[in-house]
Amino acid sequence: MLESLLEFLIQGVVLGGLYALFAVGLSLIFGVLDVINVAHGEFFAIGGYLAFAAVVLLHLPGALGVLGAAVGTFLLGLAVYPLLIAPLKRRLGGRPPGPLYLVLTLGLSTLLQSSLLAIAGGDYLRVPPQVGGILDLGVTAVSHQRLLVLGVAAALLTALFAFLRWHPQGLAVRAVALNPDAAQAMGINLPRIFALTLALGVALAGVGGALMAPLFNVYPAVGFPLTIKAFAITILGGMGNPAGALVASFLISVAESLSVMVIPSQWQNLIAFAVMIAMLLVRPRGLFGRAVTR
């Protein structure tokens, strides 16, 4: 019993790394731009395709595939604010957007998925692991690739939170999340911060896609279920609260993993959504409220 508990706990923590990489970016984007990015999963897929192109088509090392995914999705993300969100914002004037941003990113999600389908086809593509081998922990074994995901997630998220805490641009991101008008009075260029935040958020998803490509197959809709799960995670952590999303990622992943000890595994995926609905009904602000600020 104890061995099983440890095994599922370890698997849950490893899965939490992927969830965190994905959900923290989604939450950061919402916290700063007030935009629920339904297209987040497509950047995960694009990361996977870029890793496939680098490693399988160009025969580059796996690390370059991950780097290419990070840079590629970051650059794509940089274009989303000025090309899509800013024009809509200008058309709205000062009027509240209502569901329009949600519809806009849903449109972007469909556009990107359809484009991937047209360019790469619907085949499931396999990417070789960036690292081979398995770590035997006694109670369980974890592939080096999964540990790599956890390690890279830890490094990138530590870097992200350090950036938000100490770097002048990171402080500016937090200031914009708190009070955009006051941030402008400090000389902060809002469109630039919005574009940067969106690019950082989707680049985290892109790196996740590149790292998970050897574990999942790569196909156009590979990221969409993760987007839906990330909504549940961000609601649990507090919408727009990246640190809350980080904690919630591990809570959900460990809960999912441990749940198979007491419920049939086909119910495992429902855990996140049951938690999401319960949170919305009982505590809509999530466990930690909204804050990109601390």
Added chain:
Amino acid sequence: MLALEGVRGGYGKLEILQAASLDVPDGAIVGIIGPNGAGKSTLLKTAFGYLAPWAGRVVLDGHEIAGRRPDEIMRLGVGYLSQAGGLFAEMTVHDNLVLGGYTISSAEKRRAIEDVYARFPLFWERRRQLAGALSGGEQRLLAIARALIVKPRLLLLDEPSAALAPRFIDDIYATLVSLNRDGLAMLIVEQNVEAILAVAHRVFVLDLGRNAFDGTPAELRGSDRIRRLYLGEDGVEGTTA
């Protein structure tokens, strides 16, 4: 230095400013007073670029700045303090000051923040506290200190005395007068008529988005019509106008 000429504007389709005009000479303290809803804060927001004017001109140092973003106007040497001060309440005192120097080099910023700590030792002692934990008066002083880090030439202040105890109002205005002696020009929207009349070189009275008076505080006190309409029958309407 700053001139607004026949500015019309407002929110959505609601017109608040109806051809309002004013000017702020170099080094002057200019006050804007008027009844609630007169468009005082709207005028300040329009001058700083939060709102684009529908018509008229906003001119800084001879150059049209209407339509520019607030961060662009800030980089031209104009500071803005909103009614609530615009502090980032959930960030530390120090981080607020660091953000105040967002547009200048790290070395300049470090020197400027050291100057703030030397002038206001309280902020050095509380540099790691959240700005929101300071008292109302301290928050207002921190907002002013933060705005000064980039050494602006003109400061726009929206009701710096709002919701403050009289002791803090005196502190705030003593600080503003001292800064003005160093050459900083100010455009101050104020409900506290006595406080602004005591320090302003020129006063504009705004009513229903239009200019109702333009002159010195002495001229305003000497105008029976303005005293009756905006300061109460005998020139003193509590502390508000």
